Amino acid sequence: MNDFRSREDLQFFGRICASVSHDLKNVLAVVNEGAGLLSDLSLMAEKGMPLDPAKLRSVAGSIQAQIRRGDEIIKGLNTFAHSVDEPVSSVNLAEVVSLVVSLAARLARARNVSLEVGACDEVFVRIDVYALEYLLHGMVTHALAHAEDGGVLTFSCSSPGGGSMATLTGAGLGTGAELPGELTALAGEQDVVLAADAGTKTLELVIGKEMK
């Protein structure tokens, strides 16, 4: 691997960490305001303002929901961080697709696009997991550049004819600019095929099959 590719890899890792840290900052900000509101309400109660138990439960529930949200974000980051542990390993494609969708959710929201996981067969592939995440995330990034405002992108996975395939579907896909060169080059290195189909408005990543 040359220095340029190493830097691209690191930049991808950095982009994901920056996005996750932004999400976590928002979680902390909401928790901060919720806790602050509880404190304010208790101070007001000391001054004679009646406390509304339903209001307290609602604010506490909001804080708990944010803690669950933060926990999910950190779990995703932890899984992503461990994807560089082994050069090649066996992974469930559905789980990786789901992870990439959650990691790219902020990016999609910023473009006012909904990114969803569609039907996904449980299929195991043997691959460099970090490279797979890079490719799947690159598909999302490319798709977002051509997606319609308010549109929906759906990632699904299947195992047609003994292989395995991750498919990203959405209006505008396959009709825009060519796939970025670094993605097609990385796909070639990983012995997978990345293709855009204007007819079906899809981006497809075809990977060899690994038995569970």
Next chain:
Amino acid sequence: MKILLVDDEMELVTAMAERLSLRGVDADWAVSGEQAMELVDGCDYDVAVLDVKMPGLSGLDLRRTLSGKCPGMKFIFLSGHGSESDFKAGSAEAECYLIKPVSIEDLLAKIREAVGE
């Protein structure tokens, strides 16, 4: 003094508005730039507190639109990122740039500073 809070995190702006209200500050909220534009009709807000990064109309874009419509309005940016580029853009275009999570007392102090109190 009337404040407009704009952030796509609804629970953040609603709690913040309530806490400002408990401190005697009249605060409305919106969860998008587009919703904020609907609220800002008569230019009766003194300060707008804007999240820098929002889906659709960003805080920076919203600030430009609002300041064109209401030249007297002051702006405070909120951001979770704190990246160098955000900081430069935010600092250049607003009275103040705060990083989340924000202390309500700090926010209140910056709001008062922005309106010259």
